[in-house]
Amino acid sequence: MLKHRGAKAPIGGGAGVCRCPHHSESVEVGANNHLSLSKVGAPTECSHLFCFYVKQKSWEPPPTISYFIAIINKHQSQVMEVPKMQPRKITLDEKEMPTAYYNILADLPRPLDPPLHPGTGKPIGPEDLSAIFPPELIKQEVSRERYIEIPDEVQNAYRLYRPTPLIRAFNLERALDTSAEIYYKYEGVSPAGSHKPNTAIAQAYYNKQAGIKRLTTETGAGQWGSALSLACNLFGLECKVYMVRVSYEQKPYRRSMIQAWGATVVPSPSPDTSVGRRILEKNPDSPGSLGIAISEAVEDAVSREDTNYSLGSVLNHVLLHQTVIGQEAMKQLEKVDAYPGIVIGCVGGGSNFGGIALPFVRDKILSGGGSVNGKNLRIIAVEPASCPSLTKGEFRYDFGDTAQMTPLLPMHTLGHTFMPPSIHAGGLRYHGMAPIVSRLYLDGLIEAQAYKQLEVFEAAVLFARTEGIIPAPESAHAIKAVIEEAKRSKEEGEKKVILFNLSGHGHFDMAAYDAYFAGKLEDYEMPREAVKKALEEIKTYPIPA
Ligand SMILES: Cc1ncc(COP(=O)(O)O)c(C=O)c1O
Numbered sequence: 001m002l003k004h005r006g007a008k009a010p011i012g013g014g015a016g017v018c019r020c021p022h023h024s025e026s027v028e029v030g031a032n033n034h035l036s037l038s039k040v041g042a043p044t045e046c047s048h049l050f051c052f053y054v055k056q057k058s059w060e061p062p063p064t065i066s067y068f069i070a071i072i073n074k075h076q077s078q079v080m081e082v083p084k085m086q087p088r089k090i091t092l093d094e095k096e097m098p099t100a101y102y103n104i105l106a107d108l109p110r111p112l113d114p115p116l117h118p119g120t121g122k123p124i125g126p127e128d129l130s131a132i133f134p135p136e137l138i139k140q141e142v143s144r145e146r147y148i149e150i151p152d153e154v155q156n157a158y159r160l161y162r163p164t165p166l167i168r169a170f171n172l173e174r175a176l177d178t179s180a181e182i183y184y185k186y187e188g189v190s191p192a193g194s195h196k197p198n199t200a201i202a203q204a205y206y207n208k209q210a211g212i213k214r215l216t217t218e219t220g221a222g223q224w225g226s227a228l229s230l231a232c233n234l235f236g237l238e239c240k241v242y243m244v245r246v247s248y249e250q251k252p253y254r255r256s257m258i259q260a261w262g263a264t265v266v267p268s269p270s271p272d273t274s275v276g277r278r279i280l281e282k283n284p285d286s287p288g289s290l291g292i293a294i295s296e297a298v299e300d301a302v303s304r305e306d307t308n309y310s311l312g313s314v315l316n317h318v319l320l321h322q323t324v325i326g327q328e329a330m331k332q333l334e335k336v337d338a339y340p341g342i343v344i345g346c347v348g349g350g351s352n353f354g355g356i357a358l359p360f361v362r363d364k365i366l367s368g369g370g371s372v373n374g375k376n377l378r379i380i381a382v383e384p385a386s387c388p389s390l391t392k393g394e395f396r397y398d399f400g401d402t403a404q405m406t407p408l409l410p411m412h413t414l415g416h417t418f419m420p421p422s423i424h425a426g427g428l429r430y431h432g433m434a435p436i437v438s439r440l441y442l443d444g445l446i447e448a449q450a451y452k453q454l455e456v457f458e459a460a461v462l463f464a465r466t467e468g469i470i471p472a473p474e475s476a477h478a479i480k481a482v483i484e485e486a487k488r489s490k491e492e493g494e495k496k497v498i499l500f501n502l503s504g505h506g507h508f509d510m511a512a513y514d515a516y517f518a519g520k521l522e523d524y525e526m527p528r529e530a531v532k533k534a535l536e537e538i539k540t541y542p543i544p545a
Helices: 049-056 065-074 135-142 152-158 170-176 197-209 223-235 245-250 252-260 274-282 290-302 316-335 351-366 435-442 453-467 473-491 510-517 528-536
Strands: 016-018 027-029 100-102 147-149 166-168 181-186 214-219 238-244 264-268 307-309 342-346 378-384 394-399 408-413 447-451 497-502
Touching (some): 065 170, 100 316, 135 197, 135 316, 152 197, 166 316, 170 181, 181 316, 197 223, 197 316, 214 223, 214 290, 223 238, 223 252, 238 290, 245 264, 252 264, 264 290, 290 307, 316 497, 342 351, 351 378, 351 497, 378 473, 453 473, 473 497
Parallel strands (some): 181 497, 214 238, 214 307, 238 264, 342 378, 342 497, 378 447
Antiparallel strands (some): 016 027, 100 147, 166 181, 394 408
């Protein structure tokens, strides 16, 4: 039995009446399931997307993304149709930009456990951090003030690319034939191509203000390194980037971008630090990891008076700076009278997810933890199955880096010795998770999902062919989750509003797309046994209360 999506009654026996949403009158469906359109004077064969289902004799949307890709290849012009009177892009005026960061520490139901000094095992104080961070950032790390003003100089620099657009993904919705409304906040419009400058600019500013002349950092995929290079250039600071060796080799143009804004970039492990030399002695071909690169950048900063260290994710002050994303998105949704039922972001260290999600988490906390305005609000963090810190890691104290130079942080971790496989979403290859995100997950305020590399790239291609933007592989994890939720929304017959953060474009990730199209990418799922083994190494570390 066939049932047309728009039909009130099932169409049986291969013939019947189709109330196709593209035709003002009912039209008869012939025995061969082609439309007999003589009654409405339309062409003899309807070419609309929904009628495609009639011709296929299939009324349930098939589950695979490649099926949707096949449909849009065949019916591109309908997928691209713009509904009249509805804006595709929802923009804000520069005057409507947030003037303060939102600090979730003011609203958490349970406060975070403090970072611990690795030597004493006692909570660290501001003086322990002053060797690598300026006073204002240390203050922000522990502040309980709900809103922290954004300095004029930082707002001025943000205006290079903020406010970023919120875009209704009409084309993707149509391709999925979903009842859900999908909106994405596009952070790829920043000069560096991702959300990372939101904190890079703030961190460069506060360091400059404190009299610092030079910043060091690590970078995985190259997004953070390029963002910090851009920000240091804006505020006249020197910058040195330790870039994970696999990415340094896979992404020569990210490297050039870092250089274009004036920073120095070296592959990590490097011979420039004692940590790097030690690792190279043991394994000259080490592919590197974010944990190693962090150790190198911290060692460099500690060894020079004029130099501080800058981290692109994980820490409270980084997530704080990123809340401009969620605050803007909230205002933009208000303009179309919408509020999300689902908020989605990918997670590496947790900063872009925190950025879009935290202002909505606040609504959830204030309304008692479940629904907001009487409607259920789900907030989903999406990670790679190959580096599943939330879905398979454990919540405990662990180092943020491989060489154990950072304080011990309370977080979901795979163990700081964990060497993630060389997947092509380099920005998500981190063993730990932001303490804020970890705490929200523990308290049931957010959910987590993990996806494999191939299904993520499939989702990225569908997005590129519908919405036009080629997403960063990291961001494509969020897209995959959005597609799954949109399909579920249709199955459940609900009209969900889904908001997600498109954290960056993938213009410098074309080697990864190349490998995908050539069939050279492989899936890798971290087995529980491997996680157990990595966690063995930190089993004596304290467990947060
Ligand atoms: C485009 C993009 N999205 C997401 C991430 C993950 O980082 P975070 O979890 O801090 O947002 C990265 C990291 O480099 C990235 O480049």
